[in-house]
Amino acid sequence: MKILTVVGARPQFIKAAVVSHELRKMHTEILVHTGQHFDYNMSEQFFEELNIPKPDYNLGISGGSHGQMTAKMLTAVESVLIEEKPDWLLVYGDTNSTLAAALAAAKLHIPICHVEAGARVHDKRNPEEINRICTDHVSELLLACTESCYKEIKKEGLAKRGVLVGDPMYDAFVKYSKVKKADGMKLKLLDGTERELPEQYYYMTCHREENTNDDHALTEILKAMEMLGDKTVYPVHPRNKQRAGRIVKQFQFKNIILSEPVGYLESLALLNNALGVVTDSGGLQREAFFAEKQCVTVLDFVVWPETMIDNRNQLSHPIAGEIVEKMHRKMTVQPGYRPFGDGHAAVKILEQITEQYVPVR
Numbered sequence: 001m002k003i004l005t006v007v008g009a010r011p012q013f014i015k016a017a018v019v020s021h022e023l024r025k026m027h028t029e030i031l032v033h034t035g036q037h038f039d040y041n042m043s044e045q046f047f048e049e050l051n052i053p054k055p056d057y058n059l060g061i062s063g064g065s066h067g068q069m070t071a072k073m074l075t076a077v078e079s080v081l082i083e084e085k086p087d088w089l090l091v092y093g094d095t096n097s098t099l100a101a102a103l104a105a106a107k108l109h110i111p112i113c114h115v116e117a118g119a120r121v122h123d124k125r126n127p128e129e130i131n132r133i134c135t136d137h138v139s140e141l142l143l144a145c146t147e148s149c150y151k152e153i154k155k156e157g158l159a160k161r162g163v164l165v166g167d168p169m170y171d172a173f174v175k176y177s178k179v180k181k182a183d184g185m186k187l188k189l190l191d192g193t194e195r196e197l198p199e200q201y202y203y204m205t206c207h208r209e210e211n212t213n214d215d216h217a218l219t220e221i222l223k224a225m226e227m228l229g230d231k232t233v234y235p236v237h238p239r240n241k242q243r244a245g246r247i248v249k250q251f252q253f254k255n256i257i258l259s260e261p262v263g264y265l266e267s268l269a270l271l272n273n274a275l276g277v278v279t280d281s282g283g284l285q286r287e288a289f290f291a292e293k294q295c296v297t298v299l300d301f302v303v304w305p306e307t308m309i310d311n312r313n314q315l316s317h318p319i320a321g322e323i324v325e326k327m328h329r330k331m332t333v334q335p336g337y338r339p340f341g342d343g344h345a346a347v348k349i350l351e352q353i354t355e356q357y358v359p360v361r
């Protein structure tokens, strides 16, 4: 079969890294990069490090409002789909690239496989929620990472098309976690200099619209990190560089290390060696859980309920005192509790794609 995969953002490259290799053992893949993430350290570095096949198409679309970006992607992906006539469209997660590709394929009657289906935060102020819901409802095959995602699929009347396969992010974590060591790692700082990784540190990321639209939330999060007493390594998403630099300078925070975004292998090494994690990333909060690191997620909503037990991952408002207090709560880890599958989600994804193909809708 000919499968056309559309990716555009960092977490999708990571999932494609495990799924594409599996896919190409049996089928032909046409890989399309929308261009949503385009900096070297947000895109190309992932393709190089993880040996992801070079995209067949790079649409070069990024920036603008949600509507502008989605519209441009929709038009461009439609042309590629018409040209390539694939048997399936494969999409991951919840970005504008996911939604645009799904809409284009649905109108052309190309069956869609959505990996990471059924994730819901039940809050439409979260821009990705719209992308998740719309993509699921036009997809033929809804592949869920966890029981809770599968339940959401059922609740929305989509159970016939849903299958629980596990989380390819967990596959990637298992596969790549030991590749790079934190020892001797050098961090490229935002001011252009380099420094050694400190022995003890917290790992922080923050880039969601909800936390970066004004100074308030990020200032509180950075205050919390300063209050924790140890260093914090914060690889800054390009969207946030100016704001983060300005706040750290203004408040003279001594413990915050602002670095350029790191590659995936470095991110895992940073995580595995960290004291704890503070983030608003859907991917990093799951990885903190996989690595058994305590996590505080600065968001208003639960994305991955399975992680929210035994103080392993707690929601916090962007309030410094609350973040610190939650990070200091005692965490426990129940051995054998593995809600994200067995590390073989990619194989199961391919089984489903192969078995469930129906030529005409």
Ligand code: UDP
Residues within 6 Å of the ligand: 010, 011, 014, 205, 235, 236, 260, 261, 262, 263, 264, 265, 267, 268, 280, 281, 282, 283, 284, 287
């Ligand atoms: N990550 C990375 N480099 C960084 C920060 C994060 O490789 O500088 C990885 C992280 O380990 C996780 C993924 O990027 O696997 C999460 O992506 P992101 O936070 O951009 O998106 P989200 O998960 O929130 O959709």
